[in-house]
Amino acid sequence: MEENEKQKMYRHSMSHVLAKAIKSLYPGVKVAIGPAIENGFYYDFDNLTISPEDFAKIEDKMREIINKNEDFKRIVVSKQEAQKLFADEPYKLELIRDLPANETITVYYTGEDFYDLCRGPHVENTKFLRGFSFKINRVSGAYWRGSEKNKMLTRIYVYGFLNKDDLKECLRLEEEAKERDHRKIGKDLGIFMMHDLIGKGLPIWLPNGFLLRRALSDYIMDKELSLGYQHVMTPSLGSINLYKTSGHWEHYQEDMFPAMERENETYVLRPMNCPHHMMIYKSFMHSYKDLPIRIAEIANDFRFEGSGNLCGIERTRAFTQNDAHIFCRPDQIKDEIQGVINLILDVYKDFGFKNYAFRLSLRDKKNTEKYFGNDELWEKSEAALREILKSSGANYYEAEGEAAFYGPKIDVQVKSAIGHEVTLSTVQLDYQLPERFELEYVDEHDNRVRPVVIHRAIFGSLDRFVAFLIEETKGNLPVWLNPLQVKILTVSEKNIDYARQIEAKLHLNKIRVSADISNESVGKKIRSAVLEKSPFILVLGDKEMAENSVAVRTRGSKDTVSMSYKDFEKQLLETINKKV
């Protein structure tokens, strides 16, 4: 058996051991399901309340069961027999009820006193689990069968590996992830803050964070300008009728802040910018010769995310999209989407991102009333995106039920430090909004026809992008982005004037520099500057003053290099231009 398959089977057998341990420690508990997952397994229980203090006790019980050398005995039963066996287990009964009539039902015994409805396979005896390394990770709630309409059960997550070192490595990675967490680094580096009184999910961008955002928006707007995008600025709210026209009010009201009424008019904070951009297009006559028209905006949006879903600047209620809408003819779709994908790849290369995946987000075919438009158009759009992805050679996977209500998408998915999968960039093909807003252009036969709209965001939201950037770089941002580019330290008070001269020269070159002239030891000042993650530290003492030089310490190195100020300046500007 392949190692992966073996580990999966062991994990699954361990989940039965966990269930048996819980049943014996907490009588009255009802069992639900317990599969193997990445890094271990879990099991869901009803009528169970435990806290981390109980973990050791449960682990001991599990070891006790393992050490009893109990057989995993498989038996085949009829539906009636199964219902009888699990008469006292409502969740199992529900599963049995839903099994197809011709399905072979198997039950696995662990010892004599615990049995579980299960397809298997399992290890033959618990003695094989002796070398298996496991540790209870956490307890949390999870809805029965993944639906919020159902009861919330108690889920126990356990890390589990065949190999002891794999468990150690898993725990180490978890510790490391905490250090990379953008919320910690963002606080340490003065990027952003939150405050109860301001409101949850509403990030405050501090001076360092704003410098970073400005560098990012300048970067992306310059790129867009060179690709023929036109930037606009539109209000963060709009009349409710705008969203009734677009369909957002009908489809996404629950995710929007509630409407505001005054003078018989109703306004809403906008959750996205599409409707505003539709209106810009609609306000002018367009010839087929003018298309594509690419309208872009660095735009503030507001979404009422469930309180439990908020996460630092990864998911907020107020955020800034790097959004654009491309209005084009049907024959231009392919080139335009290809252009966006190229832009995404180009940007990710500039930032050195490697851990991402393209996802073709399709509609849920079993639940089509969620979506606008007819089947034919959807098939066509989905096929078009698939073809573009295939020909671009990008690695991608397909996901049903992830489309927007107006069309399929290509999303770029990344994983955060703590393991959330989120969308960073998105490209969406849309035939619906042009229809709803009655957008037109005049074709070569003087007919008025509908354009197609491509929605796209490269940074997705600046906020989420910064979160990912911080986690990928562990806060060691490249020099061109780092809020602080050069830190100057004086050795003694005699060097303050010289330090100020150097600082002024760097300021003239628009370098983000700060000087530490405090009455502290050089060692202390170095330490502070390193913790600030300054890419360059200049130590200025009597020696440098006499030679008109600087002693440069580069981030990541403990060595100091002495050079003339001019050389340093030249090298620094080159580094910034190269965006490394």
Next chain:
RNA sequence: GCUUAUGUGGCGCAGCAGGUAGCGCACAGCCUUGGUAAGGCUGAGGUCAUGGGUUCGAAUCCCAUCAUAAGCUCCA
């Protein structure tokens, strides 16, 4: 939103068989004028998230609210 935890000076934490708060960092002043990851001394700073309750007495126990975290659900 749901389940479970957590909430102590700016930050990180200790104190919690109930007797009205401590440490480190940061901050301020002074001494030291120092050469590559923490020099020394002194000091200021907290109604222990908020509101109720139990008690002679609550940071410590109970309830509610708010916020945060993990997972679930959601994510245009």
